[in-house]
């Protein structure tokens with residue numbers, strides 16, 4: 822069975838994560854849910870139900886030294902939604918958040934990793950964001966941003982988050998090449 826680490830940071834689509842887990846499970850994937858601390862606060866009331874849904878602890882903090890791993894190893898990772906903050910931390914190698922630490926290591930471990938940002942058009946004008954996206958792509962990661970991915974919305978504008986593109990990219994990442 823394919824183990825998917827599904828990670829989310831604190832942007833509104835993370836509130837839809839239960840439905841995304843169900844869609845991933847329908848594809849036969851074993852889902853382990855990781856969150857940034859901010860996203861875990863947003864989902865605080867739902868965490869018990871999300872643990873029941875995945876059958877695994879939801880994680881947002883590093884374990885302490887000596888504590889066992891509670892998840893099986895990942896076959897593939899999807900980081901969505903990925904905030905401006907998370908994308909920049911990841912590209913710069915700033916790993917004070919558990920989930921960012923995992924995806925930073927995933928580069929060296931050669932675990933296929935897909936990310937879909939969620940940033941508004943104002944954040945998108947900050948030059949660091951583009952440097953970060955370019956840097957992550959140069960590391961071999963699939964960043965679904967721009968054409969065939971997430972297109973920034975105007976601040977305050979509500980638009981469906983293209984989860985289907987993220988799941989399709991995961992599917993492509995784990996499918997054997999002909």
Ligand SMILES: Cc1cc2nc3c(=O)[nH]c(=O)nc-3n(C[C@H](O)[C@H](O)[C@H](O)COP(=O)(O)O)c2cc1C
Pocket residue numbers: 829830831832833857858859860903904905906907918939940941944
């Ligand atoms: C209601 C609300 C909506 C937000 N939406 C976004 C968003 O779409 N994209 C983004 O990059 N940050 C957004 N933010 C700001 C992030 O939550 C904030 O930068 C946070 O520190 C991100 O932390 P994280 O990357 O560790 O989850 C939003 C904040 C709030 C309160």
